[in-house]
Amino acid sequence: MIDPFAIEDGTEVPPPSGPAPEDLLAGLNPEQTEAVRTTEGAVLVLSGAGTGKTRVLTTRLAYLLAGGFVQPWQCLAVTFTNRAAREMRERVTEIVGADAASVALGTFHSLGARMLRRDGERIGLPRDFTILDADDQLRLIKQVAVGMGLDPKRWPPQALSSVIQRWKDRGVGPDQVGADPGAEYAGGRAVAVYRAYQDELARLSACDFGDLLLKCLELFRAAPDVLARYQRRFRYILVDEYQDTNVAQGLWLKALSMGHRNLCCVGDDDQSIYSWRGAEVGNILRFTHDFPGARVIRLETNYRSTGHILAAASALIAHNADRMGKTLRPASGDWGEKVKVRGVWTGEDEARVVVEEAEALQRRGTPLSEIAVLVRAGYQTRAFEERLMSQGVPYRVVGGPRFYERQEIRDAVAYLRLIRQPADDLAFERIVNLPRRGIGDATVEQVRERARATGTPMTRAAEEMIARNDLSARARGALSRFLADVGDWRAFAATADARGLLSEVLEGSGYLDMWRQDKSPDAPGRVENLKELLAALDEFADLGEFLEYVSLVMENQGGDETDRLSVMTLHAAKGLEFDRVFLPGWEDGIFPNQRALDETGAKGLEEERRLAHVGLTRARKGVTVTFAAARRIYGQWQNNMPSRFIDDLPEDHIERISESGMGGSLPLARSAAPAFAAAPPSVGAAGKEGAYARGQRVFHDKFGYGEVRAVDGNKLEIAFDKAGLKKVMAGFVAPA
DNA sequence: CATCTACAGGTTTTT
DNA sequence: CCTGTAGATG
Structure with missing residues (x-):
């Protein structure tokens, strides 16, 4: 990496590449121009719908780079979605060329993850920590809560999870909850669940999405030198959709911008629609208070609508x-x-x-x-x-x-996670009996029990139980066969490339066959998705890098x-x-x-x-x-x-x-209104009843060809050739 | 351990 | 109405 101080020394400022900064302003209106040129200090760009926000954002970044006064890697640009990050990168590349590639540009979460991979060891987070998604998170919280004796009927894990997430959104760790909203939840035991959940995450070397920011804040507190390094490095910080930031993200930005104090946030308070997800409109409303002397620039000329x-x-x-x-x-x-x-x-x-x-x-x-x-x-x-x-x-x-939220993708990823990280209990539990291999809940429960008691990962506990002959013959056989397979794959992983490995795993485990034999209509799509996953793996030499990509970035293929x-x-x-x-x-x-x-x-x-x-x-x-x-x-x-x-x-x-x-x-x-008290007249929009008879061949957009088995008003029961027996509205099929 | 049946519960969800 | 999940059953 290039030394960040090379530029500050002022000796060898590289010549500006691409267009001259002022040339980029052509075609911008006065407010937009001001938003681009006000590079120093704190700036809040209040950008109404359709006022050219993206244009301002990308032009501003290009403007900074084109001057040659700042190195690309000294610019931090933050978005919420991968799509926005990708688009910004593409558009800036169009303007200034290859320099755009080295801008620190990404979502809050991916940037947080990068910082934690680099410096997380300072707060005890191993370099190769796993990133859990919402589903893993829920399973784990449920496990923890039930383990503490909370009745999941009375205190739904879902609700506990959202309470905990809100705490993380607000930058509040288990020890800082105090009188925070939600502290009373579950009879005051939500805090204990939170703490136990964090312990569990630490044991698994894992972070959930919220941790990617929360742990950064912890890192900044615990390691001021690390924070100072980032503060020195990021001379210009640019933030999109500021109205959607939560408290933790606000603190993160504030901490990072304290070095050079060049923070530009773009947002629209009138488009703040994610407060229920922890977004804090207060961040935007209090901007001038949080950053005294901040400039506020309003973009009010709408280029979109009539x-x-x-x-x-x-x-x-x-x-x-x-x-x-x-x-x-x-x-x-x-x-x-x-x-x-x-x-x-x-x-x-x-x-x-x-x-x-x-x-x-x-x-x-x-x-x-x-x-x-x-x-x-x-x-x-x-x-x-x-x-x-x-x-x-x-x-x-x-x-x-999302692509990576799909069951089949998460299952495949769980195999990879377990191969790479034997201590990944969540991955273990997810796929130990998938496809069915005779390792039922009872067996898994025993393994989990022993793992908990001995403080070892489940893989290890399972090995020990096999060695000690603690299990029924059936379970013992099935489990040892599974562990042997995983061992083989692990050995294979040392030599094979990522794609070869996954391909071997999906075939060898019978996972792919499970879907190929599945009669449900979405099974073929799942097989397709798995193939897509395999194809995506080609781009990655390193399995770890790929897993990060899958859990944070990968999106559905557009291609439509x-x-x-x-x-x-x-x-x-x-x-x-x-x-x-x-x-x-x-x-x-x-x-x-x-x-x-x-x-x-x-x-x-x-x-x-x-x-x-x-x-x-x-x-x-x-x-x-x-x-x-x-x-x-x-x-x-x-x-x-x-x-x-x-x-x-x-x-x-x-x-x-x-x-x-x-x-x-x-x-x-x-x-x-209301216009009438009784049921309204029926319209019969869905179709021509009686148009179909038993035995008739029909075609359906989603399910393909089939034969009518029963007629019930405008509902048909159809035996589809591919998709099996379905009940379908008559309006959705056509005579074949 | 897998499969069936009863029953509750059903806003939004960038990572 | 319809779907996903819990528990009881084979």
């Missing part, structure tokens, strides 16, 4: 009290279309109407990829999926499980070029934009969500409103807000009032649409 959309969004968000205040101004004078507000009778009507409008837009030339349906909660996607599927409109649901409409949650839509956006389910209780209201009151309502603001500002040219008078939720008919957010939209900028042929009696104002 006038009516912006006017509606601005008026809506103006109803929030807790904000720094910003007004989006349209860059163009184009008012465009008013925001459509459309009431319908039922949830099915809503899906039908939305899909019809989307199809009409497509006919008039809007690509499906420029149309999005943004819902409040995941369960709402279903109605739209059904309708889109039956209409044959290509669509994608964004935001399924077909023109599809997007369906996703509002949360997933943040940072994206589309020509046309549909915002369904604007009904009190759904959006704003009832639980948000119940649990966090006025604060919750404001966050819901920010979510609505995010939704509206995703659209360039058109927004359609819809609400249904009644919908079936969990099989129960429920009448709803139109969302109070509809009242926040100024009449001048919206167009209320009444359904034709429905008597014009739809509740277009809140006072008119």
Whole structure:
């Protein structure tokens, strides 16, 4: 590594590579220019939706580098998502070239992990610690809590886990909990669970996601020299999505920036929608207090949306009290279309109407990829999926499980982890009986018991139990066969490359065969994913490096070029934009969500409103807000009032649409609803009952060809050739 | 130890 | 309504 002091000595400043800094400013507006050029000191760039935030961020980084006054590795750029990090790296590379490669650029978590790998030994964290994801974390907390005698029914591990995570988000270790919120949870024993969980993590040489920051803070406290080194090194720090940082991340940034004090945070308090995940809007609201003398620069010129959309969004968000205040101004004078507000009778009507409008837009030339349906909660996607599927409109649901969160990937990774790290008990437990090899819960429990009693890893405990003949003959045989296999793989790992190793493991263990023989419809996809994992391994010489990549960075392969409409949650839509956006389910209780209201009151309502603001500002040219008078939720008919957010939209900028042929009696104002007390008329949207008969051959988009076994109204029971017996709505199949 | 049945519970989820 | 999990059963 290059000596960071080479530049500060001022002797050999390398000549600027690429463009001159001032040339980069062409095309920026005055605020953007100011945000780029104010390189010294603390700067908060309040960047409203569509105001060119990414452009400012990348230009600012390029501007620093292009001057040649700072080495790339003296710049720290922090994002939340890998996607954002990748995009920033790509865009800066386009501007300044290869220099961009050595900028310390990444997510909070990956940068934290890098620091801990380097210096974590100073706080007793081995260099090769394992990174646990949410699933591992939950299993471990559950184990610990149950081990302490807590009834998982009364104190769900899930809840304990979130209490502990909130502590970590706030930078609070087990010894610092004090009177922190949540301290009373589980009769005050949550703290003890936290402490035991941390002990357990230490025993496993593991960190969960929260630890990647929490342990950095601990490191900075315990080893001031290490902190000082980072402080000297990072002369310029750049942070994206600052409104989403939690307390720990805020402290992390503050600590690192104390050397040169050049900290630039970009964010938008009006897009803070992750407080329930520990994000602390206070970080942005208190910025000038935390960094006295800080400059605040507002970006308010919106280059994305037409006038009516912006006017509606601005008026809506103006109803929030807790904000720094910003007004989006349209860059163009184009008012465009008013925001459509459309009431319908039922949830099915809503899906039908939305899909019809989307199809009409497509006919008039809007690509499906420029149309999005943004819902409040995941369960709402279903109605739209059904309708889109039956209409044959290509669509994608964004935001399924991440690649590395998939069961099959985690299983494969667990094999690798166990091979590399025999003490990885979580990996051991995960795959010891997967595929089934006759090592049941009872046996695993015995091994765990002995491991706990003797303070050894489970692998070791299992070996000892075999040697001492502590087990039933069956279990003993199965377990020793498993351990022998792992031993063989471990030996193999010494010579083979990563891909060869995993390939051998997946075949030799029977894991791949397990999925190949599985009859469920998603099994082939899992086999595909495993192949993808194998292919990804080619890029890595070192298994450890790969495991880090898999647990922190790896994403679903995009690779989908077909023109599809997007369906996703509002949360997933943040940072994206589309020509046309549909915002369904604007009904009190759904959006704003009832639980948000119940649990966090006025604060919750404001966050819901920010979510609505995010939704509206995703659209360039058109927004359609819809609400249904009644919908079936969990099989129960429920009448709803139109969302109070509809009242926040100024009449001048919206167009209320009444359904034709429905008597014009739809509740277009809140006072008119709920519209009816009894069940609404059934629409029968899902299909033509009686169109299918037993024995008929049919085709289904997902499951392929099959034969109808039974007909029950519009539900069919079909024996699919590949996917097996399924119950399917008649609307989803076509005669074959 | 695997498979079946009963039953609770169902907001959002960047790492 | 439907899905995931706990416990009882073979």
